[in-house]
Amino acid sequence: MNPKPMSFDRRRVVGFMVAAPLLAVSHARAETLPEMSVFRDPSCGCCHKWVEHLRANGFSVTVNDAPSLKAIKARLGVPVELAACHTGEIGGYVVEGHVPAAAVKRLLAEKPAGRGLAVPGMPVGSPGMEGGEPEIYEVMLFGEGAPQSFGRFREDKAV
Numbered sequence: 001m002n003p004k005p006m007s008f009d010r011r012r013v014v015g016f017m018v019a020a021p022l023l024a025v026s027h028a029r030a031e032t033l034p035e036m037s038v039f040r041d042p043s044c045g046c047c048h049k050w051v052e053h054l055r056a057n058g059f060s061v062t063v064n065d066a067p068s069l070k071a072i073k074a075r076l077g078v079p080v081e082l083a084a085c086h087t088g089e090i091g092g093y094v095v096e097g098h099v100p101a102a103a104v105k106r107l108l109a110e111k112p113a114g115r116g117l118a119v120p121g122m123p124v125g126s127p128g129m130e131g132g133e134p135e136i137y138e139v140m141l142f143g144e145g146a147p148q149s150f151g152r153f154r155e156d157k158a159v
Contacts, residue, residue: 033059033108036090039066047086050098050128053156057101059090079142082118093117098126100156103139107150114143117150125155 036054040047042065051061066072073087076094084097091108094116107117118140119126125134134155141150152159 033105034091036061036088036095036104037064038062038086038088039064039069039072040086041065041069042067044085046098046122046128048128049130050086053127054101054104057105059101059104061088077115077143078118079147082120082140082142082147084118084120085122096120098122098128099139100127100153102156102158103151103153107141112141112150114141116142118142118147126153127156130155 036059038047038051038061040063047063051063054061069085069087073083073096076087076089078087078094078096082096086097088095090104093107093114095104095107096116096118098119099117103117119137120140122129123135123137124132126137136152136154136159138152139150140147
């Protein structure tokens with residue numbers, strides 16, 4: 001007995017067109033990123049741009065104005081030589097400075113041993129520091145021992 005060939009009538013095609021985006025949305029919700037808390041100086045403009053970069057890449061971010069970041073950085077174990085203008089906490093990690101969203105996602109996926117990631121200083125072209133000729137910069141993984149490279153970036157792309 002031969003099975004009846006499948007026909008593609010308008011109802012089936014329309015039904016698929018309606019169901020496919022719903023399935024994609026439910027899959028995206030399953031990959032929800034944890035909430036990030038960011039501490040920043042209230043007068044800093046680049047911090048706001050970095051937060052916009054994170055949000056554009058799927059992160060939910062709560063911004064906390066903190067007139068004295070030094071105590072927060074000390075509490076979170078940010079090495080003085082890696083300190084930058086804002087500090088975030090996400091998934092048990094610290095994110096210091098203009099770290100690209102791609103590096104934060106990799107950190108959360110791979111869960112390396114360490115306290116967190118940092119981009120020391122304010123490299124031109126890093127997320128939040130757009131404008132001018134973009135520099136290649138290092139994202140550092142820090143924790144026990146000496147900081148080590150977690151990746152090199154130009155703008156928000158790994159190189």
